[in-house]
Amino acid sequence: xxxxxxxxxxxxxxxxxxxxxxxxxxxxxxxxxxxxxxxxxxxxxxxxxxxxxxxxxxxxxxxxxxxxxxxxxxxxxxxxxxxxxxxxxxxxxxxxxxxxxxxxxxxxxxxxxxxxxxxxxxxxxxxxxxxxxxxxxxxxxxxxxxxxxxxxxxxxxxxxxxxxxxxxxxxxxxxxxxxxxxxxxxxxxxxxxxxxxxxxxxxxxxxxxxxxxxxxxxxxxxxxxxxxxxxxxxxxxxxxxxxx
Numbered sequence: 001x002x003x004x005x006x007x008x009x010x011x012x013x014x015x016x017x018x019x020x021x022x023x024x025x026x027x028x029x030x031x032x033x034x035x036x037x038x039x040x041x042x043x044x045x046x047x048x049x050x051x052x053x054x055x056x057x058x059x060x061x062x063x064x065x066x067x068x069x070x071x072x073x074x075x076x077x078x079x080x081x082x083x084x085x086x087x088x089x090x091x092x093x094x095x096x097x098x099x100x101x102x103x104x105x106x107x108x109x110x111x112x113x114x115x116x117x118x119x120x121x122x123x124x125x126x127x128x129x130x131x132x133x134x135x136x137x138x139x140x141x142x143x144x145x146x147x148x149x150x151x152x153x154x155x156x157x158x159x160x161x162x163x164x165x166x167x168x169x170x171x172x173x174x175x176x177x178x179x180x181x182x183x184x185x186x187x188x189x190x191x192x193x194x195x196x197x198x199x200x201x202x203x204x205x206x207x208x209x210x211x212x213x214x215x216x217x218x219x220x221x222x223x224x225x226x227x228x229x230x231x232x233x234x235x236x237x238x239x240x241x242x243x244x
Contacts (some may be wrong), residue, residue, distance in 0.1 A: 049091025050120050052098045053084035054128030056111075063106035065132070070099055083130075096120050100128055109134055155197070156182040156215035173204045173224065179215030184208070189243040200241040207241060 052069055057080050059065060064078040069085040077083055085100070086092065099117040111132040118125065156179035158170035174183040187208070189200030197210040198220065206222035222238040229237035 049093055050122075050124045051084050051086065051091055052100065052120075052125045052128065053082060054100075054115070054126060054130065055082055056080050056130045056132070058109075058132035059106060059111070060109055060132070060134070063109060063132075064104075065102060065106050065111055065130070066104035067130075068101050068103045070097070071101070074103065092120055094120055094122055098125065102130070106132060155179065155212070156210060156217055157184055171203075173201075173206070175208075175217050175219055177214070177216040179217075182210075182215070182217040189241065191244050198244055200244045202240050202242050205238045205240060207238070207244065 056065065056077055059077070059080050062078075064076055067075045067077065067083065067085075073086050075083060075085065085098075092098065097117070097119050100113060101116070102111055102113065105111060109132050111130050114129045114131070115127045158180070170183060171185045172183040173185060174181060176182050184199065184201050185203035187199045187201045187204075191198050192212070195212060197212060199208040199210060201208050201222075204222070205224050205226050207220045208217055209220045210217045219234060221233055221236050222241070223234045223236070225237040226239050227237035228239050229235075231237070
């Protein structure tokens with residue numbers, strides 16, 4: 001009986017010693033190797049999820065674009081290159097849906113998305129493409145702005161300048177495939193589709209079409225009569241058109 005009592009006493013002392021040693025190790029800021037492995041295991045399990053990203057191209061210097069994923073996570077970019085969601089530390093879970101959209105377009109540019117939505121399938125998404133170009137999006141088509149050089153030349157009509165000595169302004173009405181033979185009378189409004197110019201020829205009561213490449217000019221609408229009559233082409237009558 002006495003032996004068991006002594007043995008129990010020794011075991012209690014041993015347990016007390018081990019407990020005290022454990023406290024000393026913790027106080028010194030050192031965790032036992034098993035505890036370290038356990039903590040690392042917890043962190044390893046927590047590192048899950050995937051990112052959504054792709055590439056931006058064509059963005060003008062000084063411009064910026066604002067993107068969103070699923071209508072919440074917001075990114076602002078002022079450079080070409082790669083982009084990635086999310087912006088925070090948490091990543092997106094597998095099998096979750098994503099939908100990248102453009103919240104703000106860059107000034108004087110239109111950016112178009114491709115591969116913008118889908119479902120994550122066990123890997124990071126890296127194939128979203130954002131292509132930016134100069135122009136304004138209209139009915140699915142980007143209308144590019146004209147590139148002007150600043151030089152002034154005569155496309156068609158009289159080559160005679162009003163200030164030239166011995167030269168008078170030539171006005172009137174004449175269509176021609178020869179640019180110098182074309183005549184306008186107080187032409188004002190202009191618009192272009194990139195291939196042709198359309199001219200509101202006010203005092204001739206006509207809308208004229210000029211082929212930019214050749215200067216050849218034809219009448220698109222109006223017969224010269226100052227009136228308001230609906231019709232097709234030269235069957236119509238216009239009353240001093242100024243804008244188009």
